[in-house]
Every structure is written in C-alpha cells, then in structure tokens.
Amino acid sequence: MRSITIVGASLAGLRSAETLRSDGFDGEITIIGAEDRLPYDRPPLSKAVLEGTRAPEETTLRDQEQFDAIGAKWQLGTKATFLDAANRRVHLDSGEQVSFDGLVIATGASPRHLPLTAELEGIHVLRTLDDCVAIGKELQASPRVVVIGAGFIGLEVASTCRKRGLEVTVIEALPKPLARVLGDEMGDACAGLHLDQGVDLRCGTGVERLEGTTRVEALVLGDGTRLEADLVVVGVGVSPATDWLEGSGIELNNGVVCDATCATNIPGVVAAGDVARWYNPRFGESMRLEHWTNAVEQGMAAARRLLVSDEEAEPFAPVPYFWSDQYSTKIQFVGRSAPGDDVRVAHGSVEDNQFVALYGRAGKLVGALSFSRPRQLMDFRRMVENNADFEDALKHAASL
Amino acid sequence: MKLVVDFNKCSSHGVCMGVAPELFEVRDDNFLYILQEEPPEEMRPKAESAAAVCPTGAISIEG
Numbered sequence: 228m229r230s231i232t233i234v235g236a237s238l239a240g241l242r243s244a245e246t247l248r249s250d251g252f253d254g255e256i257t258i259i260g261a262e263d264r265l266p267y268d269r270p271p272l273s274k275a276v277l278e279g280t281r282a283p284e285e286t287t288l289r290d291q292e293q294f295d296a297i298g299a300k301w302q303l304g305t306k307a308t309f310l311d312a313a314n315r316r317v318h319l320d321s322g323e324q325v326s327f328d329g330l331v332i333a334t335g336a337s338p339r340h341l342p343l344t345a346e347l348e349g350i351h352v353l354r355t356l357d358d359c360v361a362i363g364k365e366l367q368a369s370p371r372v373v374v375i376g377a378g379f380i381g382l383e384v385a386s387t388c389r390k391r392g393l394e395v396t397v398i399e400a401l402p403k404p405l406a407r408v409l410g411d412e413m414g415d416a417c418a419g420l421h422l423d424q425g426v427d428l429r430c431g432t433g434v435e436r437l438e439g440t441t442r443v444e445a446l447v448l449g450d451g452t453r454l455e456a457d458l459v460v461v462g463v464g465v466s467p468a469t470d471w472l473e474g475s476g477i478e479l480n481n482g483v484v485c486d487a488t489c490a491t492n493i494p495g496v497v498a499a500g501d502v503a504r505w506y507n508p509r510f511g512e513s514m515r516l517e518h519w520t521n522a523v524e525q526g527m528a529a530a531r532r533l534l535v536s537d538e539e540a541e542p543f544a545p546v547p548y549f550w551s552d553q554y555s556t557k558i559q560f561v562g563r564s565a566p567g568d569d570v571r572v573a574h575g576s577v578e579d580n581q582f583v584a585l586y587g588r589a590g591k592l593v594g595a596l597s598f599s600r601p602r603q604l605m606d607f608r609r610m611v612e613n614n615a616d617f618e619d620a621l622k623h624a625a626s627l
Numbered sequence: 628m629k630l631v632v633d634f635n636k637c638s639s640h641g642v643c644m645g646v647a648p649e650l651f652e653v654r655d656d657n658f659l660y661i662l663q664e665e666p667p668e669e670m671r672p673k674a675e676s677a678a679a680v681c682p683t684g685a686i687s688i689e690g
Binding site: 242268270288519520523524527548550552557559561599601602604605608609 | 638639640641642644645648652653654655657679680682684
C-alpha cells in the first residue's frame, strides 16, 4: 500500500493518520476535510467555549508542530463528493480527484434540521466551531433561549446558558430527556438536574411552527402553547455523512456498513467514527456510535486494519463510553443500554445527584451510569468488559 | 518513561483508570492520582492507551 486517503479531518481521521505513522506506514497520507480548519475538539463547543471560559482556538487537538510531524497532505475546506471505488479515486467539490490504495472514511455526521426552520435568523444547530461562535455571539445580547431536543447537545447548551444566567426553555418530543439512551428512570434524574437549575423543561410536545418575519420571535408548540424566543438551538440528532457515497457500491445502512474489523465491503476501504456502523462482537450487535472515545479508538483500529492482511485483522470490540457535563454534574456511561434493561440504582442516591446505576440484561451486566462517581463507574467498565453477571455487579456495588 | 498529567486539563473522567488501573486511580475525593510516575517499560502499551483515550488530553508520556 503506497498511498492512503482519509476523508474526514476531525478526531477519527486524525487518530487514523497518527496510527498509520506510529505503526510504520511511510507512504503518502492525504487528509480531506470539509471545514477549513485543522482537527479540533468538539466536546468543549457546547460547554467551555460557549460559556466563554475557553477561547475557540484553544480547542485545537494538536499544536502545529504535532500536525506537521504526521507528514500528511491536508486538503481542508474541500468536500468529497463521490467515491469511484472501481478506479480508487475520491472526487472533490473543487473538481480535483485524489487516488488512493487505502481509504479511511471518517466523514462523521451532520446535524438534523427541523423541516420548519425555513429562513429565519436566530435558529442554530451546534456541530462545528463556526456554529459555536455564531451562537456565542448571540448569547451576548442575553436572549431568551429555546432549545429543541433534550439530547446531550441540547441539555449541555441549556446548562451552559443557565450558567450564563439566561432564561432557558427545553422542548422534547419524548416524555423524558435522554430516555432513549438512559431509560425512563434515569431520564427523570437528568430532568431533575435541569429543573433544579430553573430550566423550563417541556417534554412530550413537539414544535408546531415558528413565528417571525426575518428573525425568530416565537414558537408554537403541539399543545398550542406560544413561547417567545430570541434564540433557538436545535439539537434533534445527527445523520451519518454518507451522501457522497451514494452509488459508489459501498454498503450503506444508516452509516457505512463494516464488519467486526472496521472493513467495508470494498477491499482496502475502512470506516471509523460517527459515520461507521460496524459489528461489535462483544455485544453481538451492529452499532454506530457518536461518541468522542469511539472516534479515537475506532480511528486507531480502522487505520491498523488497512495495514494488515485479512487473516491478521482483529475485531474492534470496545466497551462504549460517553460522558456529558451538565452544571456541576458529570454524567458518564459505560456499556450499551437498550429498552427493557433492568436498571437499578446500586450506589449513592439520585436525590444527591451522586450515584451509579447498573443496567442488566439476560442476567449479565451490560452498562453502568454514573452521576459524579467516576471512580466507582470504572470498576463496572471492567465488569462489562469481563461479561460479569448482573448479580455479581450488584453485589460489588453494595460493597463500595 | 515518565507519566505526566496536566491537572489543569484533567477533569477526572477516570477513563485512564479503566484502561490502566495499575497506573492511575481516581479516589473518593474525585481527584486523579498517578500510582507509578515512572512505570516499568512493559507498561508502555497500557500507558499509551490511557493517554490516547483521555477525554481531555491531559496525559502525556515523557521518554
């Protein structure tokens, strides 16, 4: 393999490039990025950067010297528009074509927009540094903020805006925040954090329409309520960025379909990060994760996959991990939850916002959630990794 | 090999402790402690994994 192209210049792409070098690949590396920036860290965008306690440029993932040390050709501010798998070329929106022997697909995901947001000003999504700076600018005018969607991004934005003393309403179509990820009971615990801080949280209702002439002025909810708003942040999830792969012959199914080793159906083409749907043998299911840690680990795994033969390839079988900082609470989750899991608060108390809850399925521990109990949580990460019995995990929690 | 943690960046996720419990520990005070500042060479892969997955990029390895 002489040349490897990485499409996507964020965390997964960066870790792929670094791993190729650390594993001895000395051929040509080309990194294509849609944003005109070197890789930066996204988690602080909804937190410290939006709060104004960290400068936007302090999110860079490496200093210039470290970027240079990778020895890659960076093509930033340019989008991939098509993958010509037969001729092993990536087409760019500049009209250029980049040929490759090996390809890492790490294009991430794009935020979903509401169908009704039309052309009104004052409505934002938060994915990129530019999005963050644009919202930050508007926050200076002390707007009344409405967040649509009580997922992690929406709730972090709500938390940050409350820290800045702004009036915040959160609207969620489902009955509870984060219920799909954490389950109903833990969704309540999350709701509690926000209610305690004075957020107007409205669950189980959608947005019917937006009002305003040039700029958003109000929202009308499904139940008829009219809410005045100066700034709307939409956090209703993301879709894997696979448009450019349509018609390429690569298998797509809400993401780029990969086997357990991060390889796609096209030889020499791998995928990593938010865009990749791969089979995780540890959980016996195909999954697509939008977490920071997965971008790191899968970026590394996908790069290694390109450098080994099919026989040498190892499965990528991580225990998923994600976190969210809301007010002074650090929410952390390890493992994999599903509706119907047996969820038990096994250590600490929900009232104090300091606890560990365990998730059991078919007698096994499959996940653990912590509110500000990082030390205790990591014990359960190891237990999930070792496929521990749920009863043993509960016993361990009782002994903490 | 020397482990260095930038405590201005560390926010006690404890992920390092999940990967390398021999080297890192978050204690009940929710602060991170380095258990072996200069671990033996055979611990390098684990130390590197811990540094790689640190959500705040607080861990570096010198030497």
